[in-house]
Amino acid sequence: MHAPFSYSNKPHNPQPIIRDMILAIETSTQQASLASLQKQSGEVLWQAQFESDRLHNAKIFDPVAEALELCRDKLERIVVGLGPGTYSGIRVGIAVANGLGIALDVPVGGLASIAVLAEEEDFIVTGDARRSSYYLARIQQQCLQGEPELMDHQSWLSRMDELRQQGLAIFSTENALCNDPKSPIQLRTPQATALARQVAVMDNDEWDKLTQQALQPVYLRAPYITQPKQRPGDIKTK
Numbered sequence: 001m002h003a004p005f006s007y008s009n010k011p012h013n014p015q016p017i018i019r020d021m022i023l024a025i026e027t028s029t030q031q032a033s034l035a036s037l038q039k040q041s042g043e044v045l046w047q048a049q050f051e052s053d054r055l056h057n058a059k060i061f062d063p064v065a066e067a068l069e070l071c072r073d074k075l076e077r078i079v080v081g082l083g084p085g086t087y088s089g090i091r092v093g094i095a096v097a098n099g100l101g102i103a104l105d106v107p108v109g110g111l112a113s114i115a116v117l118a119e120e121e122d123f124i125v126t127g128d129a130r131r132s133s134y135y136l137a138r139i140q141q142q143c144l145q146g147e148p149e150l151m152d153h154q155s156w157l158s159r160m161d162e163l164r165q166q167g168l169a170i171f172s173t174e175n176a177l178c179n180d181p182k183s184p185i186q187l188r189t190p191q192a193t194a195l196a197r198q199v200a201v202m203d204n205d206e207w208d209k210l211t212q213q214a215l216q217p218v219y220l221r222a223p224y225i226t227q228p229k230q231r232p233g234d235i236k237t238k
Helices: 061-074 087-104 153-166 192-200 204-211
Strands: 021-026 031-038 043-051 075-081 108-111 122-130 133-140 149-152 169-172 185-187
Touching: 021 061, 021 087, 021 192, 031 061, 031 192, 043 061, 043 192, 061 075, 061 087, 075 087, 075 192, 087 108, 108 192, 108 204, 122 153, 133 153, 149 153, 153 169
Parallel strands: 021 075, 075 108, 122 169, 169 185
Antiparallel strands: 021 031, 031 043, 122 133, 133 149
16 A cells, blocks of 8 residues: 655755855946856856946946846855046945945955956056156055055156066056057956955955955045035034
């Protein structure tokens, strides 16, 4: 005889969702990018790029929505590039990362975009700092060493000669500095995939320390805030 059929009222216990995905957002240049990477395997499962200038806020939402379709429930870490670069682009990237972190309850960390511009252990990044000046930044083991150094054009040319003689690799995110065939400067574009890979190798303590730091752009100069002019009849405040 067949055993009588029995029905269990015990609820089905679904398998716990493993959070092991990293979402990276890089908007410090006109060539913006996003990427999703699986932390354990180090595999980039999705990436997207889009060109933008002052319209990052309009163009970023479609790729963000696409990324979330893939990894919303599995997100463990969100990382955003902090520049230096376009002020509006970096601010949009930070705002999107913060918004996603709050909405999805996922910690957010920021890295200097130029720190992961190359795989070399020790290299230089340079760029136009406007106002007839240039900046130089030293990167060692994918970490920005201090603040970028500002200098005038003549001082910059002298330092470039010194660095070239030292044999250090020099990179820039700007075409204008790399167009001369004799220039030692190599053109590189910040990539979300590089940010994601850097975060993937951080242990929990390193990541926790990073997320406790304020998400602020890497400024070449202190931000200038214009104070509103006082109008007749306004009450003076101390």
